[in-house]
Amino acid sequence: MPTETATYLLNAHWQAAASYRLPTAQSDWLLETDSLTARLKSRCQHFRVQLLHEQLYPLPAQLHQCLPASGPAMLREVVLWCDEVAVIYAQSWLPQPTLQTVAPLAQLGEQPLGEFIFRHPALVRQPLQLAQLDSRQLGLGDICPPAPLWARRSVFQLAEQPLLVAEVFLPGVYPL
């Protein structure tokens, strides 16, 4: 069973980014199409990835439409920190065929996923979806004060192998 945080994101009301009219402060970050890792690194002195969880699960039914893969998938959950401020909670789902075809994805550890995938020559990103979340249901109380949060997700394809990346933008990211 995926973590409480993962389940909450899976069940969020995801909608195409175009259906939202966002304040500039949020849209400037949520609609960033280049690597978030690269952008964060350019905005702080010390960037790090905290690996929370990496485990194989049966692909959740909520993802069968956006990840046309059957069988197990690796759930990867991380927090991205800038100068010791938690700025992003990210949750990625990597189907087993993707891990087998793009082997480095299975050994990332605390290396940023974005540093690898944005270097891949055959990277395709599908359109962004957004969702509004309640931080009290996210289960990250120790790093995120009670606040309404925005999240985004998109499917990447590396050499036609899909993976889903979801990112929750914590309050600490917007001043960067």
Ligand SMILES: C=C(O[C@@H]1C=C(C(=O)O)C=C[C@H]1O)C(=O)O
């Ligand atoms: C997709 C990217 O990778 C970032 C790093 C992640 C990780 O290490 O698991 C997950 C999502 C992103 O916030 C990116 O940099 O845009």
